[in-house]
Every structure is written in C-alpha cells, then in structure tokens.
Amino acid sequence: MRVDMMGRGVWLVAAAVVVAALVVFAVWLTAVVAVVARPPKSPVPITNGIFSALYNATVICGGGRKTWDLTLVYRNGKLIKAMLDGREIPLAVFKYPHEFSYVGELLLDLNRIKDVNNKTLKPLGGVINKRIGRPVSLIDSPLAPRSDLLITTSFNYSRLVIEGHGEFRNGTVNALLIFDYEAGVPYFFIINTIHASMREFCGTSFAHITAYLREVKQVFF
Amino acid sequence: MLAMAAVIEFYSEDVRSDCLGQNCEIGYAYQKTWTKVWYDDSARKMTSHTGAARIDSKGIYGYVVKAQGHPATAGCIGDPWSGYQWMRIDYDTVDWYVLGIYATRWHTQSSIEVYAC
Numbered sequence: 001m002r003v004d005m006m007g008r009g010v011w012l013v014a015a016a017v018v019v020a021a022l023v024v025f026a027v028w029l030t031a032v033v034a035v036v037a038r039p040p041k042s043p044v045p046i047t048n049g050i051f052s053a054l055y056n057a058t059v060i061c062g063g064g065r066k067t068w069d070l071t072l073v074y075r076n077g078k079l080i081k082a083m084l085d086g087r088e089i090p091l092a093v094f095k096y097p098h099e100f101s102y103v104g105e106l107l108l109d110l111n112r113i114k115d116v117n118n119k120t121l122k123p124l125g126g127v128i129n130k131r132i133g134r135p136v137s138l139i140d141s142p143l144a145p146r147s148d149l150l151i152t153t154s155f156n157y158s159r160l161v162i163e164g165h166g167e168f169r170n171g172t173v174n175a176l177l178i179f180d181y182e183a184g185v186p187y188f189f190i191i192n193t194i195h196a197s198m199r200e201f202c203g204t205s206f207a208h209i210t211a212y213l214r215e216v217k218q219v220f221f
Numbered sequence: 222m223l224a225m226a227a228v229i230e231f232y233s234e235d236v237r238s239d240c241l242g243q244n245c246e247i248g249y250a251y252q253k254t255w256t257k258v259w260y261d262d263s264a265r266k267m268t269s270h271t272g273a274a275r276i277d278s279k280g281i282y283g284y285v286v287k288a289q290g291h292p293a294t295a296g297c298i299g300d301p302w303s304g305y306q307w308m309r310i311d312y313d314t315v316d317w318y319v320l321g322i323y324a325t326r327w328h329t330q331s332s333i334e335v336y337a338c
Contacts, residue, residue, distance in 0.1 A: 060332045062306055136316045136324045171296015176288055192294055206298040208310055
C-alpha cells in the first residue's frame, strides 16, 4: 500500500513536470511564431537595367543629420538622373574627379560592378572587398532582396583637394554597397561625396549618404 | 592670467533592440553603434577619437556581423567658403536570426562633428 502511494506520487510529479515543460514550450513557440510570422515583404522587382529606384536617404553633413527621398533613374544600367528631396543633383556628385567614394562610381554604371576588383582600385590607392551572401531584408525597407552582393571600399588620404568643391585631410573613407544582382538594383549603400551642389542641402560640400531601397518603378523612354 | 585648457568629450550612439518574454528570457537582441570624440576647446583641436559596436544576443536570437565601419569616415572635411569640420562616422550592419531560420538586417550609425580643423 505504501509502495503504491509512493509510486503514484512519482507519477504525479512527473506529470506536473511534463505539463510545466509543455506550458514553457507553448509560450516559447508563441513568441517564435510572433517573430517569424511578420508580414512577408515584396521581392525587389527584376529589372532589365531600365528603372527608377526610390531610396530613403539619411545624409550626415555639416548641417547635421537629415533624411530625404533620393531617386535614381537608370537606363541600360547607367545612372541618367538623380534627385535628392525632389531636386535634381548633378551626376558628378557620384563621380570624377575623385575616387572619394568609389561606390559612387559603381552607382553611376551598374555594369561595372561585376568586374571591379582590387586591380581596378590599386592604382587609385584603395581596397575593395566583394562577397556574395544570403539575401536578408533590411528591417526598414519594405522590399526583400532576391540576392546579396556586398561590396566595401576603403581609401586613406593625407590631403585630397577637389578644386571648386572642397577638400579632405588626414582621414579615412569607407563605403558600402549591397547590390541585388538578380534584380539588377542597388538595395542599400553608403557613399561619401564632396561636391558644391551639396551646399544647398548641407551648408557644406561634404555629404555622407546612407540609403535603403523603398520602391522600384519601371520607366519608359 | 592663467587660461585653463578644457577637454570636452562628445558622444553619439544609435541603438536597436528587441526583447521576447517577460525578462527577455525567450530572446534578446541588442545592437549599438557609438562614437566618441575628445576636443580641446582652447587649442580648438580634436585630441582623440574612438568608436565601436556593442552587440548582444540571448535565447532564440543569433547574429552575424555583415559589415561595419569603425570608423566609416574620419577626417577633416570642408571648403574655404563654408568652413572645415573634423568628423567621425561609425556604422554596423548586422543580420539577426531567430533559431537560424529567420533573418532581418539592422543598420545602426553614429556620428560627431566638431570645429577642429
């Protein structure tokens, strides 16, 4: 009789432990489902090199930090028009006569992304790193990338003077591009620029622009 | 008259976090990018600077650092018409996983500008 009662007690304790474990697991599973079951994002539309991409751009410059819309219009993979806060900006913001941010140069011609490497950047004194990874959506972007080519560039300068625009002394400049190569669209990028047109936005010619993709539209020429 | 030099510390940070469960026992994700600059206001010069990330995870959350810049940009930037500034910008781009199957990417960025060129 006593042995029977002891045996029953052991079973009760075991049952209670199982129930408690199930409750903990249910709470845990609910939390996991809550995170995983976030509404799915639309994939970045596949383009044929002709498109208009709208970005959310955070600009850090002499005037502090501001957020504007940035629109890049491409034809055959080449940037043909750029607008910041609804105002057209010169393509030279991304370009020559400096390699201040080489990623800006890549944004000008997406066809160059595939072939750019350290041989390209060595004569300019820079370093580039390219790697393909799992596509992961940036939390703030409403679009999910189809593919992920991550590019970083790095340049060091003792003095870089861009006549009529500005200068950079004793510093380092790094840039980033996450390119959705399946869609053919830059998904996320960080560039630096020194260009007189930035004074209208920043008060100074320097701007550090971080932008993520919000929308891609087909355009007709 | 004795002039005392004062070194001022400037600090900037950008934080993102998530907590699952009452005490984050199910999952915890924390990502901070920070920047510090020390500035000598009598000499009007930047004396030193630093910046880094603090990334913590617990429970079902895991992470992979995708890219970071410490610093992303640092140096004296400007032009003769609008003046020069010493600037440092830091960033971290991190992929967050739930049980290794779900991922989202967080980007945090901090920056400081001082008139020290």
